Amino acid sequence: MSKIMLTIDGREVQAQEGMTILEAAQSVGIDIPTLCRHEKLEPYGACRICTVEAENKGWTKLVASCLYPVEQNLVVRTRSEKVDRIRKMILQLLLSHAPDARELQDLAKEYGADKDRFEKEASFCIHCGLCVRYCAEVKKKNAVGFVNRGARREISFIPEIASKECWNCKECFPLCPTEALQAAYILTEALISSSPSFTT
Amino acid sequence: MDNARIDQIIDKHQGEASSLIQVLLDIQSENRWLPKEALSRVSERLQVPLTRIRQIATFYKAFSLVPKGRHAIHICMGTACHVRGAQRVLDKVQDLTGIKPGETDLDLKFSLETVNCLGCCALGPVMEIDGKTHGKISPAETADALKKYE
Numbered sequence: 001m002s003k004i005m006l007t008i009d010g011r012e013v014q015a016q017e018g019m020t021i022l023e024a025a026q027s028v029g030i031d032i033p034t035l036c037r038h039e040k041l042e043p044y045g046a047c048r049i050c051t052v053e054a055e056n057k058g059w060t061k062l063v064a065s066c067l068y069p070v071e072q073n074l075v076v077r078t079r080s081e082k083v084d085r086i087r088k089m090i091l092q093l094l095l096s097h098a099p100d101a102r103e104l105q106d107l108a109k110e111y112g113a114d115k116d117r118f119e120k121e122a123s124f125c126i127h128c129g130l131c132v133r134y135c136a137e138v139k140k141k142n143a144v145g146f147v148n149r150g151a152r153r154e155i156s157f158i159p160e161i162a163s164k165e166c167w168n169c170k171e172c173f174p175l176c177p178t179e180a181l182q183a184a185y186i187l188t189e190a191l192i193s194s195s196p197s198f199t200t
Numbered sequence: 201m202d203n204a205r206i207d208q209i210i211d212k213h214q215g216e217a218s219s220l221i222q223v224l225l226d227i228q229s230e231n232r233w234l235p236k237e238a239l240s241r242v243s244e245r246l247q248v249p250l251t252r253i254r255q256i257a258t259f260y261k262a263f264s265l266v267p268k269g270r271h272a273i274h275i276c277m278g279t280a281c282h283v284r285g286a287q288r289v290l291d292k293v294q295d296l297t298g299i300k301p302g303e304t305d306l307d308l309k310f311s312l313e314t315v316n317c318l319g320c321c322a323l324g325p326v327m328e329i330d331g332k333t334h335g336k337i338s339p340a341e342t343a344d345a346l347k348k349y350e
């Protein structure tokens with residue numbers, strides 16, 4: 001595998017071909033915020049909080065660093081006025097769905113995001129897909145998935161699978177940046193126990 | 201719809217996971233909705249997790265997870281039809297069938313949906329029943345048209 005030289009925040013960084021900008025930055029201790037990223041899971045690119053400026057041959061674009069592979073001579077800026085503005089906006093949008101999420105509040109402080117910028121539409125889930133992907137990719141149980149689309153998109157457990165698998169696992173709970181996952185599970189559990197055909 | 205028929209449909213598509221949407225479309229058009237048992241069967245045969253199938257089945261409007269009527273009414277509410285009185289046509293159909301857009305009557309006779317342009321604006325207002333286009337339709341003609349369906 002060939003070596004690739006790039007610059008991140010003014011520092012020369014040596015990376016391996018196929019690495020993402022995020023991995024290259026982390027390898028030299030440069031911190032980029034992430035919400036939908038998990039080291040055991042395939043990159044997903046849902047939250048966009050990891051957006052950075054990447055400049056190549058004079059062209060600058062905004063890319064999701066958790067997905068974008070390193071390139072020779074790429075110049076990356078992980079903080080800039082533009083990047084900070086984008087992260088602030090993303091946080092404000094996410095906070096309108098999950099105003100009490102600790103992780104979001106911490107980032108909001110850093111980027112000066114106002115949680116009341118947009119009207120609350122507390123669906124609590126920010127669609128990071130961590131729970132869905134963890135269940136599918138790591139546990140291979142597929143007990144929880146997304147349903148519907150757009151503003152009505154939400155997670156939903158398959159009761160028949162959840163009743164067998166989830167009680168002893170629950171490994172997705174701590175992954176959720178909001179409380180949405182647990183709430184959905186408790187709801188499913190309630191449905192299971194009130195419907196005799198689902199009890200095992 | 202029984203499993204034998206679902207298996208036939210799946211076999212027609214060589215049991216390929218990549219044909220999932222085609223399989224679902226075939227079941228939808230024959231059965232008019234996708235019952236849970238059918239989805240479980242498809243999941244088993246194509247080796248696609250049920251979560252994935254549900255995600256797709258709830259994403260596209262072409263699929264329904266609840267029973268649909270024998271006849272599908274689509275009323276165009278696009279701009280051209282709107283200015284030519286689509287609202288009155290819709291009101292009339294709602295009166296006659298007792299259902300609102302997105303609903304199906306208890307006898308499973310009609311399902312009603314609105315759409316935002318059927319692509320034949322010169323015929324507005326347009327109502328489509330089971331794919332048949334009724335153009336330049338007046339509320340009174342709407343009633344006549346609906347009577348033809350059992």
Ligand code: SF4
Nearest residue numbers: 125126128129131176
């Ligand atoms: S429930 Fe939580 S972990 Fe799952 S997608 Fe929503 S925010 Fe992410």
Ligand code: FES
Nearest residue numbers: 045047048050066
């Ligand atoms: S961490 Fe990169 S898009 Fe979410």
Ligand code: FES
Nearest residue numbers: 276278281318320
């Ligand atoms: S607006 Fe009704 S067909 Fe185009």
